[in-house]
Amino acid sequence: MYVAVKGGERAIDNAHAFLAEERRGDPSIAEIGTDQIREQLRLAVNRVMAEGSLYDPDLAALAIKQARGDLIEAVFLIRAYRTTLPRLGHAKPVETAQMAVTRRISATFKDAPGGQILGPTFDYTHRLLDFTLMANGEAPSAPQAITKAAPVPHITTFLGRDGLIEEARPDDTPPPDLTRQPMELPASRATRLQAITRGDEGFILSLAYSTQRGYGRTHAFVGELRIGLVEVEMDIPELGFTICIGEVELTECETVNQFKGSRTEPPQFTRGYGLTFGQNERKSIAMSLVDRALRWKELGEDFTGAPAQDEEFVLMHADNVQATGFLEHIKLPHYVDFQSELELIRKLRAEAMAQKEAAE
Amino acid sequence: MDKSPQMSSPLPTQMARPDWLGLLARSRPAHLAALMPDPLPDHHLLRAPEIGAVMLRGRAGATGAPFNLGEMTVTRCSLRLSCGTVGHGYVQGRDKAHALRAAALDALLQTAAGEKLQSRILSPLAKAEAEARQTRAAKAAATKVEFFTLVRGEDA
Numbered sequence: 386m387y388v389a390v391k392g393g394e395r396a397i398d399n400a401h402a403f404l405a406e407e408r409r410g411d412p413s414i415a416e417i418g419t420d421q422i423r424e425q426l427r428l429a430v431n432r433v434m435a436e437g438s439l440y441d442p443d444l445a446a447l448a449i450k451q452a453r454g455d456l457i458e459a460v461f462l463i464r465a466y467r468t469t470l471p472r473l474g475h476a477k478p479v480e481t482a483q484m485a486v487t488r489r490i491s492a493t494f495k496d497a498p499g500g501q502i503l504g505p506t507f508d509y510t511h512r513l514l515d516f517t518l519m520a521n522g523e524a525p526s527a528p529q530a531i532t533k534a535a536p537v538p539h540i541t542t543f544l545g546r547d548g549l550i551e552e553a554r555p556d557d558t559p560p561p562d563l564t565r566q567p568m569e570l571p572a573s574r575a576t577r578l579q580a581i582t583r584g585d586e587g588f589i590l591s592l593a594y595s596t597q598r599g600y601g602r603t604h605a606f607v608g609e610l611r612i613g614l615v616e617v618e619m620d621i622p623e624l625g626f627t628i629c630i631g632e633v634e635l636t637e638c639e640t641v642n643q644f645k646g647s648r649t650e651p652p653q654f655t656r657g658y659g660l661t662f663g664q665n666e667r668k669s670i671a672m673s674l675v676d677r678a679l680r681w682k683e684l685g686e687d688f689t690g691a692p693a694q695d696e697e698f699v700l701m702h703a704d705n706v707q708a709t710g711f712l713e714h715i716k717l718p719h720y721v722d723f724q725s726e727l728e729l730i731r732k733l734r735a736e737a738m739a740q741k742e743a744a745e
Numbered sequence: 746m747d748k749s750p751q752m753s754s755p756l757p758t759q760m761a762r763p764d765w766l767g768l769l770a771r772s773r774p775a776h777l778a779a780l781m782p783d784p785l786p787d788h789h790l791l792r793a794p795e796i797g798a799v800m801l802r803g804r805a806g807a808t809g810a811p812f813n814l815g816e817m818t819v820t821r822c823s824l825r826l827s828c829g830t831v832g833h834g835y836v837q838g839r840d841k842a843h844a845l846r847a848a849a850l851d852a853l854l855q856t857a858a859g860e861k862l863q864s865r866i867l868s869p870l871a872k873a874e875a876e877a878r879q880t881r882a883a884k885a886a887a888t889k890v891e892f893f894t895l896v897r898g899e900d901a
Contacts, residue, residue, distance in 0.1 A: 438815035473797035473819055478804045478811045487885045503888040529883035539807055553806025560812045574805055575812035582814060629767030630819055631837030660803040662815055
């Protein structure tokens with residue numbers, strides 16, 4: 386039975402007005418500008434860009450303001466917006482070897498060519514609340530050092546020279562796009578990487594952590610973590626040549642993992658890969674661990690039943706917009722569904738009571 | 746495109762078209778507008794400024810098979826000047842006026858006036874970009890770890 390129910394429009398309008406007022410907070414306190422969010426809450430902006438899968442710091446800042454700081458809601462707003470944009474094409478794969486690094490560290494080689502560059506990191510801070518930030522302080526300024534324009538090669542290239550690590554062979558297979566075609570399982574590594582880089586940071590972090598605790602262990606070291614700006618290049622048909630169409634900040638992580646070797650491969654290290662929008666290193670490291678765990682089949686390892694090895698489990702649950710949509714829809718009116726359940730349980734109870742009475 | 750490490754933008758006397766298109770794509774809209782104020786030269790729009798998305802790609806293991814990383818907002822515009830020269834603008838972000846200005850400048854740079862505009866508009870843009878990159882690189886360089894080994898007990 387379908388029952389059309391009207392009403393509630395006034396309540397909804399007023400609820401939205403109440404939401405707008407609550408969003409603004411105490412009007413005697415200055416309103417926050419989206420430019421302030423973009424500049425001063427940059428890691429929140431980065432997370433919304435990564436999971437919203439759209440690089441645009443201004444839009445991410447607006448989404449954060451509109452969502453009152455609820456980052457999953459902000460990701461939802463960005464995803465909804467991006468569906469309205471025409472796709473102008475695809476860029477050439479970014480050249481992360483050419484990255485202008487602001488941070489670059491290796492946990493495997495102390496004296497890596499290019500050096501260990503700490504950059505703007507929370508590492509080595511004491512995690513004590515800094516009360517000077519509560520007062521309006523001066524704009525701090527960072528020291529500068531003379532730079533030499535030296536290349537910063539990927540760490541894995543050193544191991545690769547001696548054949549100690551698996552190669553990432555050049556390949557130009559066009560990748561499937563899960564925003565255009567439904568995801569198919571088993572998925573290619575390209576699909577997995579796309580799903581993980583836009584997946585929920587908390588979910589990917591927990592899966593990565595589970596592999597470290599023994600659920601699909603891969604013995605990962607951070608071979609290299611680098612953060613910086615890369616240029617985006619695209620072939621423009623009307624021009625007939627390639628141009629740079631912008632510049633994006635990315636975080637890249639390459640893990641070096643233990644591997645025993647197989648019948649076809651000599652013992653060598655294997656690799657996991659993480660790449661995300663913005664400065665986003667927790668996500669990028671977690672991504673590379675989960676990427677490596679999901680490669681068990683290709684590397685001839687055992688499936689131990691660990692969640693991080695289970696492609697379907699990982700890929701079907703990583704998207705927080707899908708997850709929150711399904712989770713939260715159960716709070717919306719289900720009056721008719723519930724009415725039928727109520728009738729059923731009343732009937733079952735009546736039958737059970739009748740049987741009990743008959744038995745007595 | 747320039748492929749030197751650290752993406753340092755050269756400041757040549759004459760920039761090639763792919764290089765100036767890239768510089769305009771990355772430039773700050775306000776900076777370009779200040780260097781090239783309205784009115785724009787007479788033109789006919791071939792493609793009105795259009796906001797869209799471009800899918801960015803990475804490579805597994807940095808050098809392997811490509812995968813889709815996520816999209817980026819881009820605005821594009823094409824026009825023809827009254828002299829017949831066609832200009833294209835592809836700029837990062839959603840600023841339609843910026844894309845229009847970039848397309849107009851791309852056309853003008855191909856005309857006889859190009860040489861003058863190179864020094865009046867492109868040079869300041871390239872200089873600002875090079876300075877911003879240099880400052881960022883210098884701050885990063887200041888955080889480079891200089892390891893030293895402490896004298897160990899058995900060596901003393």
